[in-house]
Amino acid sequence: MTAVATAPAAEEASEGAVKTKKVVIVAYSGELEKTWATMILASTAAAMEMEMTVFVTFWGLQTFVKDSKRITGRNWMQKMMSFMQRPGISHRKLSKMNFMGMGPWMMFQLAKKYNVARPKDLLEMSTQMGVKFVPCQMTMDMFGIKQEDLIEGMGEPVGAATALQLMTDADSTLFI
């Protein structure tokens, strides 16, 4: 970790203090593996005292709907979409080898065996360690998702302009 202290990006701010690193993830996908990747990076960054913001948009927003919610939406199209794609972090599917839930089950078995935390636990840890999960206003409108549909600890919805501001101020941005 000595390399870190001397790395050029760890330059001192004008007040003489080391700048806090900022990471922004655009969580676009609702797939199990990508959700997992986001949660591992988010919780690790928080543990490293980086400033971590996850901008949650498109299919990614379904991950942050309460597990207990089966259907979301205000009209039949929105309800049908949520019906087709069950929301909630415990109901994510693999992008391939899903096999009616067999793939995720194997992944969870392996994770348990090798002490890798599940996405749901990582999400809880991340929220408690100060990761900011910010939902996309436009996605909430289009899918008819209300703030009370979302899990506890989510930030206020923001638009693309705020997301771009966060991204251009960050030290690293990932679209996952």
Add this chain to the structure above:
Amino acid sequence: MTAVATAPAAEEASEGAVKTKKVVIVAYSGELEKTWATMILASTAAAMEMEMTVFVTFWGLQTFVKDSKRITGRNWMQKMMSFMQRPGISHRKLSKMNFMGMGPWMMFQLAKKYNVARPKDLLEMSTQMGVKFVPCQMTMDMFGIKQEDLIEGMGEPVGAATALQLMTDADSTLFI
């Protein structure tokens, strides 16, 4: 927005002027949702007077072929590929729940209802507001796409070296 002015990334350039933020998107995917995400970010960044460049590569290039073009390519393999994947921004498909066009239709209905502009309109807006759409030379070669196949307002094709130069000079890069 006051926070923005005092944010560390908005530092002053040597001439005392605030540096223009630069964003580079690598538009790799030709899917409807990802095209939409790119267009929303591109048009918003342009409206915020950021310098926005979209490097268009692989499946993403099909999005920028004129809607009226049905088949592109110089040889049978290239023609067959374009036949299998209809080019043009109005013919993008959802990555899931496409249902023979039913999914996109529902998305467009919802977008209209909640005043979200379609990708085609956002593309036109972006071009007019100065977003640079730059096609990948290698993709044009491999798929046999000619400059006249592409929509008006596209930049000259560039290679991976130029793309990397743009990316490492940007404040934020996303691979979409």
Add this chain to the structure above:
Amino acid sequence: MTAVATAPAAEEASEGAVKTKKVVIVAYSGELEKTWATMILASTAAAMEMEMTVFVTFWGLQTFVKDSKRITGRNWMQKMMSFMQRPGISHRKLSKMNFMGMGPWMMFQLAKKYNVARPKDLLEMSTQMGVKFVPCQMTMDMFGIKQEDLIEGMGEPVGAATALQLMTDADSTLFI
């Protein structure tokens, strides 16, 4: 290329020398097209004398298993997963239009015709030109992949913390 020299990001380091640009790719996907995109960027960046690190995780790790390995893993679940998704850079599949290998065959024909190197050759070039390919420890654990399963020239496995350190020190990060 004159524009490059005067670009704001090419600022001088404190010793008066031009800073080496750093790029980090998170190679998450095992698909042929995305593997190709990663290899083109990696080899080009190395040729431009940028410092290029590829953090190899999830499905991406299968790409870096030796082509000669048919099955990897310590238990039946891991073995079954590697059986379903044949590892090795020569066995990548297209995300769409794969058609039992017909799509990749056409892509390779076109690449040959237009002098685009194959992923396997680009990988070899990249390794020789100093691109660092770093496997994700957690993925190796979960899939039961051992260091000797991987191709020659891979770095030591690292965790998410090291990956985040690399990413926040880089001039550009892409999640592919």
